[in-house]
Amino acid sequence: MIATPAQLEHGSDAPASNYLNVNKTIASWAFTLDHKRIGIMYLVGIAVSLLLGGLFAMAVRLHLWMPEGALFNEDTYNQVFTLHGAIMVFLFIIPSVPASLGNFFLPIMLGAKDVAFPRMNLASFYLWVLGAIFFLAALLMTGLDTGWTFYTPYSSETHTAPVVAATMGVFILGFSSIFTGLNFVVTVNTMRPPGMTWFKMPLFLWSIYSTGIIQLLATPVLGITVLLLAAEATLHIGIFDPKYGGDPVLFQHFFWFYSHPAVYIMILPAMGVISELLPVYCRKHIFGYKFIALSSVAIALLGFLVWGHHMFVSSQSALATVIFSGLTFSVAIPSGIKVFNWLATMYKGNIYLTTSMCYVLSFLFLFTIGGLTGLHLGSLATDIALHDTYFVVAHFHYVMMGGALIAFIAGLFHWWPKMFGVMYNEFWGRISALLVFVGFNLTFFPQFYLGSLGMPRRYASYEGREGFPVSAELLEQFTRLHRVSTVGAMVLGVGLFIAAGVLLAALFYGRKAPRNPWGGATLEWTCATPPIHHNFDETPTVDDPYIYANLEWDPDEGGFKPKPPSTPTPSPEHQPVG
Amino acid sequence: MSVCHTLLQLPLAGFWFGEPATTNAENVDSLFGIITWICIAFFILIVGLMAVFLVRYRHRDGHAELPSPSHNNSLEIIWSVIPILLVALIFFLGFTAFMDMRTPPADSYDIQVLASKWKFLFRYPNGAESEVLHIPPDRPVRLVQQSADVLHSLYIPAFRTKMDCVPGRYTYQWFNANKPGDYDLFCAEYCGLDHSNMNSIVRVHESQAAFDLQLKKLNVPPAYPPDWGRELWERKGCKQCHSIDGSERPGGGPSWDDLWGTERQIMNASPVIADENYIKESIRMPQAKIRTGYQGINMSAYPPSLVSDAEIDALIAFMKELAGKYDGPSREEAEAAAKAAAEEGVGADSAAAANADATPANEKPAAEETKAEETTGKEPEGTASDSADSGDQEQ
Numbered sequence: 001m002i003a004t005p006a007q008l009e010h011g012s013d014a015p016a017s018n019y020l021n022v023n024k025t026i027a028s029w030a031f032t033l034d035h036k037r038i039g040i041m042y043l044v045g046i047a048v049s050l051l052l053g054g055l056f057a058m059a060v061r062l063h064l065w066m067p068e069g070a071l072f073n074e075d076t077y078n079q080v081f082t083l084h085g086a087i088m089v090f091l092f093i094i095p096s097v098p099a100s101l102g103n104f105f106l107p108i109m110l111g112a113k114d115v116a117f118p119r120m121n122l123a124s125f126y127l128w129v130l131g132a133i134f135f136l137a138a139l140l141m142t143g144l145d146t147g148w149t150f151y152t153p154y155s156s157e158t159h160t161a162p163v164v165a166a167t168m169g170v171f172i173l174g175f176s177s178i179f180t181g182l183n184f185v186v187t188v189n190t191m192r193p194p195g196m197t198w199f200k201m202p203l204f205l206w207s208i209y210s211t212g213i214i215q216l217l218a219t220p221v222l223g224i225t226v227l228l229l230a231a232e233a234t235l236h237i238g239i240f241d242p243k244y245g246g247d248p249v250l251f252q253h254f255f256w257f258y259s260h261p262a263v264y265i266m267i268l269p270a271m272g273v274i275s276e277l278l279p280v281y282c283r284k285h286i287f288g289y290k291f292i293a294l295s296s297v298a299i300a301l302l303g304f305l306v307w308g309h310h311m312f313v314s315s316q317s318a319l320a321t322v323i324f325s326g327l328t329f330s331v332a333i334p335s336g337i338k339v340f341n342w343l344a345t346m347y348k349g350n351i352y353l354t355t356s357m358c359y360v361l362s363f364l365f366l367f368t369i370g371g372l373t374g375l376h377l378g379s380l381a382t383d384i385a386l387h388d389t390y391f392v393v394a395h396f397h398y399v400m401m402g403g404a405l406i407a408f409i410a411g412l413f414h415w416w417p418k419m420f421g422v423m424y425n426e427f428w429g430r431i432s433a434l435l436v437f438v439g440f441n442l443t444f445f446p447q448f449y450l451g452s453l454g455m456p457r458r459y460a461s462y463e464g465r466e467g468f469p470v471s472a473e474l475l476e477q478f479t480r481l482h483r484v485s486t487v488g489a490m491v492l493g494v495g496l497f498i499a500a501g502v503l504l505a506a507l508f509y510g511r512k513a514p515r516n517p518w519g520g521a522t523l524e525w526t527c528a529t530p531p532i533h534h535n536f537d538e539t540p541t542v543d544d545p546y547i548y549a550n551l552e553w554d555p556d557e558g559g560f561k562p563k564p565p566s567t568p569t570p571s572p573e574h575q576p577v578g
Numbered sequence: 579m580s581v582c583h584t585l586l587q588l589p590l591a592g593f594w595f596g597e598p599a600t601t602n603a604e605n606v607d608s609l610f611g612i613i614t615w616i617c618i619a620f621f622i623l624i625v626g627l628m629a630v631f632l633v634r635y636r637h638r639d640g641h642a643e644l645p646s647p648s649h650n651n652s653l654e655i656i657w658s659v660i661p662i663l664l665v666a667l668i669f670f671l672g673f674t675a676f677m678d679m680r681t682p683p684a685d686s687y688d689i690q691v692l693a694s695k696w697k698f699l700f701r702y703p704n705g706a707e708s709e710v711l712h713i714p715p716d717r718p719v720r721l722v723q724q725s726a727d728v729l730h731s732l733y734i735p736a737f738r739t740k741m742d743c744v745p746g747r748y749t750y751q752w753f754n755a756n757k758p759g760d761y762d763l764f765c766a767e768y769c770g771l772d773h774s775n776m777n778s779i780v781r782v783h784e785s786q787a788a789f790d791l792q793l794k795k796l797n798v799p800p801a802y803p804p805d806w807g808r809e810l811w812e813r814k815g816c817k818q819c820h821s822i823d824g825s826e827r828p829g830g831g832p833s834w835d836d837l838w839g840t841e842r843q844i845m846n847a848s849p850v851i852a853d854e855n856y857i858k859e860s861i862r863m864p865q866a867k868i869r870t871g872y873q874g875i876n877m878s879a880y881p882p883s884l885v886s887d888a889e890i891d892a893l894i895a896f897m898k899e900l901a902g903k904y905d906g907p908s909r910e911e912a913e914a915a916a917k918a919a920a921e922e923g924v925g926a927d928s929a930a931a932a933n934a935d936a937t938p939a940n941e942k943p944a945a946e947e948t949k950a951e952e953t954t955g956k957e958p959e960g961t962a963s964d965s966a967d968s969g970d971q972e973q
Contacts, residue, residue: 074771147768153745154728154770242746248729249744285648313731313740315749318680322673329665333658339624340657346631348644368624372617379613379672381606384679385738388731388766452594454735456766459774468778471762
């Protein structure tokens with residue numbers, strides 16, 4: 001990790017011009033080709049989507065306080081859960097880490113000035129905006145109520161207009177995702193700096209690279225699927241709807257052929273963030289680098305072979321079901337390897353409980369539960385009982401929210417000083433991590449129990465219908481567990497608002513951030529804070545990105561700096577949190 | 579399997595699920611218990627190590643990172659191989675239990691399931707229909723499932739079983755219920771507006787005789803024609819689109835409350851009086867006369883295979899009663915006539931009746947059907963005694 005001599009001489013002094021103030025006109029943002037500004041614009045869009053999706057989640061949870069439903073009628077509830085799922089999946093999680101943090105840091109970690117195709121990068125952002133507008137308009141104005149999965153024939157025969165509009169939104173968003181993925185794959189392939197061999201890349205890049213491969217290979221299938229769905233809904237071409245000679249199960253195959261790999265689009269970058277943050281805060285080289293790097297690729301490839309596990313009770317043949325179950329278990333192995341390697345990284349480390357690290361530890365806890373409960377769902381006989389119940393809802397949220405969202409927040413806290421040149425309040429940051437952790441478990445753990453008792457997904461009420469009441473025993477359990485979950489969701493919501501508040505407050509009141517506040521050894525910590533427009537004055541040369549012994553704490557600056565060659569051992573008195 | 583059996587005794591699965599009510603449910607529960615124990619072991623290992631490391635290696639004065647290797651191939655191979663073996667075990671157990679769940683015995687008793695928005699209708703081999711799923715005890719039952727519109731999924735938590743109902747194809751599930759009682763049944767696949775109200779009750783009867791008696795009861799329609807019509811309105815799907823209180827159903831047709839005998843404005847044609855012929859035509863060929871204001875709403879046609887002529891008569895009687903213009907036999911007269919007709923038929927049904935008489939203890943629960951049960955249906959077609967009933971009602 002060698003910064004340019006010019007920068008070293010200037011110490012922590014930020015250069016007069018950085019990417020934020022180099023040009024302040026609106027046009028300079030709107031037409032920027034700077035990956036950092038595009039990353040920031042993505043971050044704003046993603047944050048707005050998260051807020052929207054989160055508010056709808058709150059509405060769902062409050063509604064389920066009463067067995068008959070507290071807030072909405074059935075129709076509105078169906079639209080609200082569709083909005084929650086669709087916004088969170090298509091507008092938030094899929095772009096979250098790659099499009100914001102990935103865009104910002106991938107070129108910097110490579111010591112490059114920008115991504116390989118800056119114009120395509122900007123086009124990707126505008127496609128995202130266009131797709132999001134299309135999608136939100138469809139969802140809000142015409143009452144889409146199909147769930148985010150658009151299962152046929154319900155989606156093709158009811159509410160045709162919103163389905164067509166929303167699927168066109170998804171189609172456009174898909175191109176945005178493909179552009180980003182293509183850009184990252186090409187950038188990593190061609191623009192690594194001297195000395196950065198494949199196995200000296202930061203693990204974040206490995207995960208983004210694997211994600212890019214999935215985006216390139218899987219997203220076109222989503223495009224095909226939604227086009228066929230739109231054609232079925234409007235022209236009745238007879239492919240998904242049995243009324244016209246189609247097969248509704250075929251749609252599920254198409255849909256999950258994309259949407260299963262898509263869950264790895266969501267979780268792989270999150271794993272990359274964890275692999276990046278954990279060694280920094282443990283002050284120790286990542287354990288088992290090659291296993292982690294290759295497990296990302298393994299997950300990306302195996303992820304294409306398991307889509308049928310969403311369809312164990314769909315009337316897919318028993319043989320296919322058994323094969324998909326077997327393949328599904330194969331994905332458990334690389335994920336498990338990562339968790340063990342992360343644990344081993346903590347061994348004999350020097351663990352700083354910064355806000356980011358608190359979120360990383362949350363991730364390890366929640367992702368472990370999410371991953372292990374996947375065993376219940378991958379196993380055939382138990383999945384028959386648990387499929388389409390709250391058990392699946394809980395599992396999915398433990399992996400996607402406890403995994404992807406928590407890692408995204410951890411990454412934001414970790415890189416916020418670099419992105420905006422400000423430090424945030426660690427105390428309130430840790431409080432937010434604690435509230436999010438407690439609230440999360442309170443919200444979703446009861447849902448495992450709800451599901452195993454038999455509570456189906458996507459129910460606006462759970463008291464049964466006139467003349468057919470749900471048994472008193474189940475009703476009582478359902479009510480109790482739903483209420484615990486709702487209380488948890490409120491705590492979780494407060495935690496997330498505090499986290500957002502801490503980050504936003506830092507923009508206005510935060511003290512100036514040093515070049516390297518946490519002692520990271522990847523390239524972004526050697527460039528200025530905030531980075532200058534073209535990142536580096538000279539192309540840096542690099543070595544192993546997980547060796548921390550060459551950094552020492554500098555109390556004057558409040559951050560780490562490269563050790564002068566004479567100092568023999570690292571001082572134990574590091575204090576990255578001023 | 580002795581290991582399975584031991585683990586079956588563990589209280590864990592009992593905590594997570596309710597009491598299992600079929601033979602296969604017990605296997606699912608034991609597998610769930612095994613997987614959960616494996617999960618708990620790994621969870622304690624991972625989170626325990628995390629906590630220990632967190633305490634021992636937390637940053638504090640005088641503590642620094644200690645030298646340790648950054649990789650160890652044998653260790654990494656061990657923690658790759660052990661999980662592989664464990665998931666292989668879980669896969670195998672899940673696979674064998676699954677094949678049992680998917681392979682109905684050759685002698686299983688078939689019940690047809692017709693799922694539609696938003697109810698399940700069960701049809702038994704004798705032609706009887708009900709909205710409650712009646713099951714004989716200790717006997718393999720296979721559900722032969724169809725859907726009339728979109729995807730549904732028939733899910734019985736106590737049986738740990740579930741299978742989608744897919745339009746355009748048949749799907750199957752089977753179980754052997756061994757604990758008499760009432761259980762919840764849900765639709766588990768999102769199917770639109772009233773998805774959350776598409777639940778029902780599974781009733782596992784005390785004995786085969788009680789089950790047979792129930793089927794026999796189901797096969798007799800209510801004697802009083804308007805009652806039968808109301809029941810058909812609920813069961814045949816009319817209710818989804820036509821109210822009986824004057825309110826409008828979104829996307830639905832005209833209310834039935836004051837329909838009978840009134841003048842109806844028809845699209846592109848002169849008005850007609852809502853009489854027997856108009857009602858019958860509107861059921862058999864709904865597009866023939868579209869009432870003004872309801873263009874664009876496409877009611878599907880109901881041929882005699884779905885609604886028989888006798889049933890149309892019952893529906894007409896119901897509409898007449900709604901409009902206060904019913905002029906047929908009173909409820910008392912109709913019930914007395916039906917009773918007399920049933921006594922005539924005793925000879926033919928003597929075997930079944932004797933069977934029922936032989937188990938009077940079982941007759942009582944069957945007689946104390948819930949209110950829901952009273953409104954469930956009968957299919958009169960195809961049996962001689964029903965033709966006699968229909969004949970009565972046509973007068």
